[in-house]
Amino acid sequence: MLRSPKLRTNGLYLAAFMGAIIAMLGFSFAAPFTEPFTSAPVGQAIAIAIIAGAVTLANRACLEDIESGMLTRYKIDVVIVRVLRGFGFVFFTVIVVLPFYVMLMTSLKSQQSLFQNPLDLSVDLSQGSASLFNSYVELFTKFHFGRFLLISTIVSVCTVIITLAFSIPGAYAVARLRFPGQSVLSKSVLLIYLVPMIVLVIPLYSVFSQVGLRNSILGLLIVYPATTVPVALYMLQGYFRGLPVELEEAGLMDGLGRLGVIWKITLPLALPALASVSLYVFMIAWNEFLFAFMFLDDPNIFTLSRGVVSLNSSEVPRQHLMAGAVVATIPILVIFLWFERFLVQGLTSGSVKG
Amino acid sequence: MNTASTNTPPQSPAKSPVPGGKKRRIGPMERREARLAYSLLLPTFVIVLGIVLFPLIANFWISAKPVTLGDLRAPRIIASERLRGHLEKAGDEAKIEYRLRNSSQTADIKNVTLTDTLPAGLSLAKADSHCRVEDRKISCQLGDWKGGARERLSIGVKADQSYIDNPVRPRVSEPVLSGTADNILTNSEFTFDNFINVFNSREFWSVFWVTIAYTVFGTGGALVLGLFAAQLLNKKFAGRSILRGLFLFPYVAPVIAVAFTWLILLDPFSGTFNAMLQKMNIAQEGINFFGSRSVPVTFFGITFEFPLALATVIAFEAWRYFPLSFLFILARMQSISSDMYEAAEVDGATPLQQFWHISLPQLIGILSTLFLLRFIWTFNKFDDIFLLTGGAAGTRTLTVDVYEQGFALSNLGAGAAVAVVIFFMLLIFAVVYFRFVHREDS
Secondary structure (H helix, E strand, O other), X not given: OOOOHHXXXXXXXXXXXXXXXXXXXXXXXXXXXXXXXXXXXXXXXXXXXXXXXXXXXXXXXXXXXXXXXOOOHHHHHHHHHXXXXXXXXXXXXXXXXXXXXXXXXXXXXXXXXXXXXXXOOOOOHHHOXXXXXXXXXXXXXXXXXXXXXXXXXXXXXXXXXXXXXXHHHHHHHHHHOOOOOHHHHHHHHHHHOOOOHHHHHXXXXXXXXXXXXXXXXXXXXXXXXXXXXXHHHXXXXXXXXXXXXXXXXXXXXXXXXXXXXXXXXXXXHOHHXXXXXXXXXXXXXXXXXXXXXXXXXXXXXXXXXXXXXXXXXXXXXXXXXXXXXXXXXXXXXXXXXXXXXXHHHHHHHOOOOO | OHHHHHHOOOOOOOOOOOOOOOOOOOXXXXXXXXXXXXXXXXXXXXXXXXXXXXXXXXXXXXXXXXOOHHHXXXXXXXXXXXXXXXXXXXXXXXXXXXXXXEOXXXXXXXXXXXXXXXXXXXXXXXXXXXEEEEOOEEEEEEEEEOOOOEEEEEXXXXXXXXXXXXXXXXXXXXXXXXXXXXXXXXXXXXXXXXXXXXXXXXXXXXHHHHHHHHHHHHHHHHHHXXXXXXXXXXXXXXXXXXXXXHHOHHHHOOHHXXXXXXXXXXXXXXXXXXXXXXXXXXXXXXXXXXXXXXXXXEEOOEEEEEOHHHHHHHHHHHHHHHHHHHHHHHHHHHOOOHHHHHHHHHOOOOHHHHHHHHHHHHHHHHHHXXXXXXXHHHHHOOHHHHHHOOOOOOOOOHHHHHHHHHHHOOOHHHHHHHHHHHHHHHHHHHHHHHHHHHHHHO
16 A cells, blocks of 8 residues: 555556445445436436546545655645645535525526426526526516616616715815814714614604605615715725825816816826725615615615515515526626626725625 | 815915924914815715714614604594585585594694685585685684594585586595694603513513624624635635635625525425435425524434524525625735745644644734624624524524514514614624724724
């Protein structure tokens, strides 16, 4: 058994591969998938080969360069780290991908096939696009998801615009101008976003009900920016501080007013930060659930979040619910993948809100 | 704001050295700068004051009031109007009858008045004693009404020829009712019942401990997962940026989407996860992950009750928020210089020792900051548990309790009382945060 790593030939790995198959069959009494071989023999054979191959490759990757026999502590650690890394990659990929895959797959199935075999994770592509996308068609024709999509977009974009309009001047003032209370302000901004939304819900619900703002888009457009302006202000002032003062001073010398300086010098320089903040705020507004749920009763003005919640009833088949979830998820994921750099920037500087 | 900007002289310096003395006179230039700053901050002040600070204070007010959800709809008089009798020829008499009632069973309405217009072609025969008719305008003073009060008013009318030719229904002109009712939110009725109810209820302390467990384990789980994931992606390899993007998915996706997906994935009857467990002979029948308050678990012969639903909700929390801690820890790891690892390698430190003695001490700052901030945010979390279990099966946290008391049981005052409790706990956390972490950070 004292084989040095150099002597491990491909033949040895082939033997290990066969050994894995035999072990698997032996331990499970020749029924590794708790089913006799007569059902789907080809599929089972392929699955066994894949598992045994994965085991062999994993062993090979973990034990590369490691000699047999007594190991030093260093080598043992190396093996442990390799095993953990391998396990980690598989573990994280599965826990992240599986739910999203199940979401997509469920939305493309019919009610019977869902109940028949919950383990069947395949999507039957041969059934034709009409029945494949049946849930989506129904969502957009019967459940007004087109309208929800539009409203969510309008609400999110307006929230971004209002947030920027409020927070840019504020952030500039905190970053550049000197006034009594400046340092207190830049600290207390952080405090405000530790306030939980649920604490605000009852007073806002009461007041908005009496004023008649509750069941309206306008109500949301007042509440959403209020929750995002402090975050945006905090992020932007950090960025503004990092910009060179000299450029602004030159602008002031050349006869620009303060607002002119902000508009013509600071903002163009801060475009990346503005992109980060906008995307972050867009994400918050798009994903917002609590106020949309509490405020909106009228299906004509539902946002996507609220619309998906309304699908969660026993009368609506669950593939519709999942299709709704996919419709709500895809835009934000596409935006995320497209602008990943900016959004990651936003997430890190937007700190640990969520 | 515009005037402020044009007033600013172009040569006003952006920064000038601050004099060291505590008492310094504020020059006109600085005063102008401060005024500009305040005007730039004004919109932010207004919206934060109105939507965040005002509700925070209003919570205290509401928590001391016997308000229910129904009280939000102000009591009013509901009227229905109809014509009694037949008008077939000119000179026939009939009555316009108003049936009125107070919409609220409990609240009083004061100084009720009714105004309406007499339909064209009808003339007054006999008015009710409360009413006067002037110039075809009916106006009635109906005095103060108790909750649940009902009354009928009738006004005798006579038909003219023009009405017979061209009958108008009296409902064409809607009666307008007015009155002043006590607004429960603004009157001076106070009570301590909300707080007494909250603290006396048997559930409160269980809710409290569930909140603590959820917060501690949810935060811890997310941090550990994030640390693990950051370790994986610390070294460069092909496909690293793809994996990094992928690992952020749970956080970026809308909470409704992922919460419902977990519900379906873990469904006891048709969920994939349960089917897998049964196939692998781990479970005999579907496990109701989100519906079981506790299941007996036997471990080395010792049986104890395991709070399954709470654990599942915590797992969800850890899953959804590990990307954030991952992102921060990764950023911090990348900034650790590789010299230290090389030196340790030369000295023969094993990879695990390197992690334990080099990486962890370097990361402890960011880890503790993250823990405190995430702790506060997990404590504040409402959406996740609400969507997953609705607070059933021993997963009700304080935030879900606010909803439960305020909206499910429609006792707004009690909900606000729970919110006040949350507010004070947060105050403690915030003080701890600023004491220990913020100082260290800066």
